[in-house]
Amino acid sequence: MKIKGIGIVLCALLGTVSLQGQAAPRKPAFAKDATDTRAGSLTLKQAGNVPAGETYVVIVSKTEISGPGSKVSATAVVSGLGVGQVSERMFSGDPRIAVFTSLDGGLNYYVYVISVKGTHKVVQAFRAAISGDPPSAPDYVISTIAAGLRFTQSGNVPDD
Numbered sequence: 001m002k003i004k005g006i007g008i009v010l011c012a013l014l015g016t017v018s019l020q021g022q023a024a025p026r027k028p029a030f031a032k033d034a035t036d037t038r039a040g041s042l043t044l045k046q047a048g049n050v051p052a053g054e055t056y057v058v059i060v061s062k063t064e065i066s067g068p069g070s071k072v073s074a075t076a077v078v079s080g081l082g083v084g085q086v087s088e089r090m091f092s093g094d095p096r097i098a099v100f101t102s103l104d105g106g107l108n109y110y111v112y113v114i115s116v117k118g119t120h121k122v123v124q125a126f127r128a129a130i131s132g133d134p135p136s137a138p139d140y141v142i143s144t145i146a147a148g149l150r151f152t153q154s155g156n157v158p159d160d
Helices: 006-014
Strands: 042-049 054-059 085-090 093-100 108-117 118-128 143-144 148-152
Touching: 042 108, 054 093, 085 093
Parallel strands: none
Antiparallel strands: 042 093, 054 085, 054 108, 108 118, 143 148
8 A cells, every 4th residue: 555645744754854864953043143344344154053954154155145055065165256255164063153354344245045955955145234334436627539538537546
């Protein structure tokens, strides 16, 4: 006799079940630390330590990332980040805290916390405002030339 729906019953009784015998990690629950008010700084944390067998990757980005889990391998190695994107990694037993500095103040960054356990990845995504003033806009003088426009600004290009 074949019983239909047994997989649903097992999942209901046992929680998340994987065909590879390993349960998927729980979704992280990081939040911005409101006490970090330093300009250009962002502290993200969750109570406790990274669970056994899991690695957390936190990616902070000026622009939205489509499929942030694809930036992280099964061994929690980050690749393919672009300009304005940085990451931190936490291993099993580490405190769940990530501190980023030298970010552009006054901007609302995209935050992705990715829990990796074997072949499983679970992503938490949210936005976080960075303290401080936004970068100053360039102060160009625009003049016409025979083939179009010339943009001129005195001084050196800022290095930050």
